[in-house]
Amino acid sequence: MGLLNLAEQVVLWWMCYSCIGWVWETGLNLVLKHKWVDRGALNGPICPIYGNGALLVLLLLHDVTNPVALFLGSGVIACTLEYVVSWQYERMFHIRLWDYTDKPFNINGRVYLNGFLAFGAGATLVKLVVQPWLAQLTATIPQPWLHIAAWGLLAVAFVDWMASTMGMADMDNRLARLGEDVKAGRLEAIDKANDDMAEANARMEQRLAQVQRSAQERLDQTRERIDDTIADIRAARRRDESAALDRLTKDHVRRALSRQQVRLLRAFPSLRSSTHRELTDRIHDLLER
Template sequence: MENITILGFALYEILFYFVIYAFLGWCLEVVYAAVNTGSFVNRGFLNGPVCPIYGVGAVIVIDLLMPFRDNLVLLFITSVFITSLLEYVTGLALEKLFNDKWWDYSQYPFNIRGYICLKFSLAWGIGCILTMKIIHPVIVEFVKLIPTFLGNILLLSLTIVFVIDLVSTVDTVMKLNFRLKRIHEISGKIKEKSNILGEGISRDTIELKRKYEYQAVEIRKKYNDLSEDAIELKEKYQNDLIEIKEKYENSLAEIREGYEREISELKENYKKLTGRRNHLHRRIIRAFPDIKSNRYFEALNELKRNITKK
């Protein structure tokens, strides 16, 4: 296993560096979230305590920056460039894969499409200097202390757990997108039915009113043509007029109730979808509070609002 070499490191070392830096990156994100929110937030893309982008980034950065280790200026400049490129490509790839923008730096100055910004790029540059000068030498010595046999067993176990977690997370994100699709569709139907309700009520009101007025005119005409002593007929016509009015009002009420019943059912389904507790969906949204859906923007915002209420 140690004979296999990638990026200048043995595969054994690469896997250990990936795991360690992915875990340290997760710790860094948790600390950052705690400072900004005052509470614990699992900031990783995966469910477990790892941020793969940190693991991948650390392996690439350490290998590529090793020649500049003793030149702080070049080390800083190349660190900024490499980490920014990695963050940009990762953000773009995730958006293309899931149709969701997982983080957005648009509110920061000197950003590029919200994927990267000067503030964090400079922070990554400083972080890389600390890693190359202080952190990585310690990690190298730590990995050397682990017996190879035990290390292989540990790496195999962690790899299996990582793959399971990755599959589970991808499934969670796909189900979240399906949930957003249903919310979006129901929201559209509610708007459509509401428009139909308004148009239908207006149309039916005008038609029923026309019929009522026509019949009322005919009844009043017959009523006026009666002699003053035809009291019974006059009462009958008056009752007919009242009956027609009640029938008109009842017809309108039935029409409204029919439309309102459909809208009420849609709203109930909408409420269930947006209010249903799913701790995995909640974790994803809490981990990436700036996440934006390219297809279901309003649906995701509604889901965010309901999640932050709880």
């Protein structure tokens, strides 16, 4: 087998395991949350971290056949990769796609025990069962078709990766602008509420001045009615402001963020911006409604 032929087969292996990872992530979310969400970090139906993890296990543990050793080694490799990718995303894009802080036995919220167990078991299955069958299958592909499939899929994945990376890199800037818009809208709502309350207080003073000539009992009754009216105004204004702010924020989310960025926020409920955490919490709440 020539080097080019092997490299092209490796590309197909990587794509296959990346697609399997996407099916696993999306299917698991569908089963546990009864909700269809595209769980890929890229726009296409692939999770590259699964493909990278599988290839690392096949490369680094190529001579390991003991299931226990393979399980432990695979878990360590997978968790190390997951930790590095999480740290790199946060360093480069100021976002965390996943956060296991609330999970038991986690390390800085980037990896946790269940992930170690799942990845260890999955990689062991891949190494002992899936890979021999897959390698045999790709070896039977005629050379011309292997060239077309490998280079075509690699080109599509590269374009997708570039577009997704640009979207992630731009997310922090868009969140910053969105935060300014929301802040401006919030201040506008508060100013309007203050103006309305000032107007209501002025009307109250006017009415009090008019009834001061009346009997004390009538004055007390009027005060009670006015207090009730003011309380109703305040309650209605709070409801209106909250509803208006929600609509404003949701509209801004759809306008200010790209379709890919909104999809990522839907796909990763624990996605948080390290510089705009409160805002991403707010967006998650709105998108889940």
